[in-house]
Each structure stands twice: as C-alpha cells, then as structure tokens.
Amino acid sequence: MTSDLSAARSHETAPDHAAWPAPTRTGAPLDATVAVPGSKSLTNRLLVLAALADGPGVLRGALRSRDTDLMAAALRDLGVGVTEGDVPSELHVTPGPLRGPADIDCGLAGTVMRFVPAVAALADGTVRFDGDEGARVRPMGPVLDALRSLGVPVEGQDTLPFTITGHGAVRGGQVDVDASGSSQFVSGLLLAAARFDEGVTLRHTGPTLPSVPHIDMTVEVLREVGVQVDDSVPLTWTVSPGPVAARDVYVEPDLSNAGPFLAAALVVGGTVRVPGWPAVTTQPGAMMAELLIAMGGTAELVDGVMTVTGTGEIRGIDVDLHEAGELTPTIAALAALADSPSRLRGVAHLRGHETDRLAALATEITRLGGQAEETEDGLVITPRPLHGATFRTYHDHRMATSGALIGLRVPGVLVEDVETTAKTLPGFTAMWDRMLSATGSAS
Numbered sequence: 019m020t021s022d023l024s025a026a027r028s029h030e031t032a033p034d035h036a037a038w039p040a041p042t043r044t045g046a047p048l049d050a051t052v053a054v055p056g057s058k059s060l061t062n063r064l065l066v067l068a069a070l071a072d073g074p075g076v077l078r079g080a081l082r083s084r085d086t087d088l089m090a091a092a093l094r095d096l097g098v099g100v101t102e103g104d105v106p107s108e109l110h111v112t113p114g115p116l117r118g119p120a121d122i123d124c125g126l127a128g129t130v131m132r133f134v135p136a137v138a139a140l141a142d143g144t145v146r147f148d149g150d151e152g153a154r155v156r157p158m159g160p161v162l163d164a165l166r167s168l169g170v171p172v173e174g175q176d177t178l179p180f181t182i183t184g185h186g187a188v189r190g191g192q193v194d195v196d197a198s199g200s201s202q203f204v205s206g207l208l209l210a211a212a213r214f215d216e217g218v219t220l221r222h223t224g225p226t227l228p229s230v231p232h233i234d235m236t237v238e239v240l241r242e243v244g245v246q247v248d249d250s251v252p253l254t255w256t257v258s259p260g261p262v263a264a265r266d267v268y269v270e271p272d273l274s275n276a277g278p279f280l281a282a283a284l285v286v287g288g289t290v291r292v293p294g295w296p297a298v299t300t301q302p303g304a305m306m307a308e309l310l311i312a313m314g315g316t317a318e319l320v321d322g323v324m325t326v327t328g329t330g331e332i333r334g335i336d337v338d339l340h341e342a343g344e345l346t347p348t349i350a351a352l353a354a355l356a357d358s359p360s361r362l363r364g365v366a367h368l369r370g371h372e373t374d375r376l377a378a379l380a381t382e383i384t385r386l387g388g389q390a391e392e393t394e395d396g397l398v399i400t401p402r403p404l405h406g407a408t409f410r411t412y413h414d415h416r417m418a419t420s421g422a423l424i425g426l427r428v429p430g431v432l433v434e435d436v437e438t439t440a441k442t443l444p445g446f447t448a449m450w451d452r453m454l455s456a457t458g459s460a461s
C-alpha cells in the first residue's frame with residue numbers, strides 16, 4: 019500500500035456527520051422476520067449483461083441503492099435505456115449503441131469502477147471515470163493494464179480518475195491479471211468479454227485470489243445468458259465471443275446485507291428469520307449461516323426461510339474469510355462481543371475496500387474499549403468490556419452496520435454517518451428498528 023493511500027484513508031479524521039444513537043436491546047429476545055432487498059452483486063452484474071444483450075430485458079427484485087443506481091446511471095450515460103417498471107425494484111433495460119462522450123460517476127462502488135470500464139471500451143467515444151475521494155485510492159491498475167493489453171486506449175494511472183477512448187470494438191485475446199487485490203478485476207473483464215472480437219482468456223497470476231464465489235457468480239450469470247465460459251483450467255477463464263441473450267430475471271436477496279440482522283440474534287438472543295433465501299447460490303453471504311453456527315447460534319433453512327437463533331452468548335472464532343471478505347465487518351463486531359478471542363484471516367485485500375477495513379475495525383473496536391489488532395492478513399480480536407463512544411464509519415456501509423450490531427449490547431454507541439448504509443441498503447435504520455420492535459410477524 020502506498021503512503022498516499024494511507025493518508026487518504028486516515029483513521030483519525032474527525033467525524034463530519036451527525037451520529038445515530040444505535041439502539042441497545044436488553045430484555046426480551048428477538049423474534050423478527052426481516053425481508054432484505056436484492057443482491058448488490060447480482061443486480062450490478064445483471065444490469066451489465068442486460069446492457070450488452072441482444073434485446074430488451076427486465077430485472078425483478080433488483081436492489082435500489084447508491085451502488086446500483088450509479089451502475090444504472092453509468093449504463094444510461096453510455097446509451098443504454100434503464101427505466102423503472104411498476105415498482106422501483108423492477109428495472110427495464112434496453113440496449114443501444116454504446117457511445118461516448120460520457121462521464122461516469124463510480125461513487126465508492128467497486129462494481130461500477132471495475133465492471134464498467136470493459137463496457138466503455140466497447141463504446142464509440144471518450145469515457146471519463148471518477149468517483150468519491152475514497153474511491154480514488156481503491157486499486158484499479160490490473161483492470162486498466164489488462165484493457166491496454168487487449169488493445170484499448172486508456173489514459174490514467176492505477177486509480178480513478180481515468181479515461182477510456184473506445185472505438186466501438188475491442189480485439190480481446192489472452193491476458194494475465196494479478197487479482198490478489200480484488201476478484202472484481204476478473205469479473206469486470208469477463209462480464210463484457212463475449213462482446214470482444216476474440217473473447218478473452220484471462221489467467222490470474224497473483225499469490226492469492228479473494229472472493230472466488232463472486233467469480234463463480236460471474237461465470238454463472240454469463241452462462242445463464244448463453245455465453246460460453248470455460249473455467250476448467252485452474253485460475254484461468256475463457257469467455258468465447260458470442261451474443262448475450264436478453265432475459266427477464268429475478269434477483270436473489272442480498273445475503274451479505276442479511277448478515278447483521280441474523281447476527282443480531284446472537285447478540286441479543288432470540289430468533290431472526292430472512293425469507294427468500296436461495297437453496298443454492300453463489301453469494302458468499304450464504305456462508306453467514308455456518309459462521310453463526312460456529313459462533314454459538316443455530317441456523318436452519320426451511321422452505322426458503324433462513325432462521326437463526328442465539329442465546330446472547332457468542333463464541334470466538336478462528337476463520338479464513340478470503341472467500342467472503344465482505345462478511346468480515348459483521349463477524350468482527352460479533353467477535354468483539356464474544357466470550358473468547360477470535361482470529362480473522364485471509365482478508366488482507368480488505369485494505370482496498372470502501373475504506374481500509376482492517377484499520378477501521380481495529381481502530382473503532384479499540385475506541386469502544388475493545389482489543390483488536392491488525393495482522394498481515396486480518397484481525398485478532400480479544401473481547402474486553404466495551405463502553406459507548408462515537409463509532410466512525412469512513413463512508414463504509416458495513417462499518418455502520420457493525421456499529422449498530424455492537425450497539426445492541428453496548429449502551430451509548432453513536433454510529434457516525436449511518437446514512438452511508440445507502441450504498442447497498444437504504445432505509446437500514448428503519449429496518450433495524452422494525453426488527454427490534456417485531457413480535458414474530460414480518461418486519
């Protein structure tokens with residue numbers, strides 16, 4: 019990591035937003051059913067594929083949030099029709115000739131900054147990319163270098179902002195990518211590759227590969243639209259050139275966003291249910307169930323409803339989270355409330371997420387009186403009595419939900435800028451309040 023990146027992500031900056039007093043829950047156990055909206059990862063993949071398709075398509079149950087609205091806006095700027103249907107979660111996508119000039123706002127969305135460049139490369143014209151200040155330090159180099167080596171003119175360094183000058187076609191071919199910093203480097207190239215003249219054969223060259231389920235998700239959604247993907251060679255993906263079929267698709271609920279709600283059952287005791295849970299899924303959020311069992315809860319999936327029950331006692335855990343890095347903030351919050359130490363491993367790449375999540379979690383858990391230390395690839399968290407304080411969130415939606423989780427047990431936790439949850443879960447505080455006031459019926 020460069021010193022610039024550390025400076026831009028200082029974990030000692032003053033809070034600049036009114037803080038949300040996280041509700042503390044004592045007394046009665048939870049008994050709530052929480053319906054969570056669509057998956058961010060699936061919505062943004064399906065939007066990209068619909069934009070590249072050979073006809074109009076529909077997404078049902080799509081997530082409407084900052085990240086997904088930025089994706090829709092980016093595609094619109096490139097000439098794609100994206101409109102709302104009868105309900106906000108129904109999105110109609112009408113592909114059109116991809117064209118610049120365009121200015122793409124990536125916000126802080128990894129999926130926008132890593133998935134849209136390969137689409138822009140297919141456009142005719144100049145496409146400029148930029149985003150939030152915090153987005154300007156998220157790693158982008160491997161995506162931009164890969165596009166250059168596939169014949170795409172890219173101006174810029176290794177981060178936002180950068181400019182892609184498309185000529186309406188991309189040659190494609192073979193490319194080596196070090197995706198140890200983010201699986202999204204792989205997904206972003208594969209998603210558009212069927213529209214490249216020669217398709218793509220992408221080989222991962224780095225020492226580790228995070229979030230493999232998210233790459234599997236990419237392969238799965240590509241196959242569902244008729245694109246041929248060969249992933250039989252380890253760490254190599256070949257996407258054949260060919261049409262992308264238009265579809266009318268249903269988006270699964272976001273299982274990672276379900277995580278803090280299910281985890282609440284362990285913190286408070288009681289039961290939280292999440293309906294619409296898929297029996298089979300590539301979402302790494304599904305791993306939440308086994309993680310919560312390892313930490314002392316029970317979890318069962320019956321008729322599409324995930325039910326998690328806890329006693330209020332939480333066991334520490336020693337776990338490699340490299341497949342499901344986005345669950346780390348939730349697991350870290352539980353670990354801070356556990357009755358034994360935890361070690362979270364395999365997540366060095368979280369230093370390039372919305373913020374440096376390892377530093378952020380260590381700093382904020384320590385601020386509340388806990389003991390949390392960064393390791394080379396994760397965190398060691400030793401439970402200690404916690405006290406109230408402002409829990410800083412660094413524009414990171416999952417920091418905010420972690421603060422809410424700790425606040426269930428620790429009075430006086432003030433979550434800074436809780437509205438940052440709108441990145442993937444607008445209305446989070448209302449959902450949280452409904453969970454806490456529910457008496458067994460749907461909340």
Ligand SMILES: O=C(O)C1=C[C@@H](OP(=O)(O)O)[C@@H](O)[C@H](O)C1
Binds near residue numbers: 128344
């Ligand atoms: O492709 C995706 O939709 C995602 C991949 C993962 O990124 P990293 O591989 O950078 O962790 C994950 O953490 C992120 O929330 C979503």
Ligand SMILES: C=C(OP(=O)(O)O)C(=O)O
Binds near residue numbers: 127128129371372
């Ligand atoms: C890492 C995450 O997001 P992004 O898609 O912006 O990388 C996340 O949601 O935890």
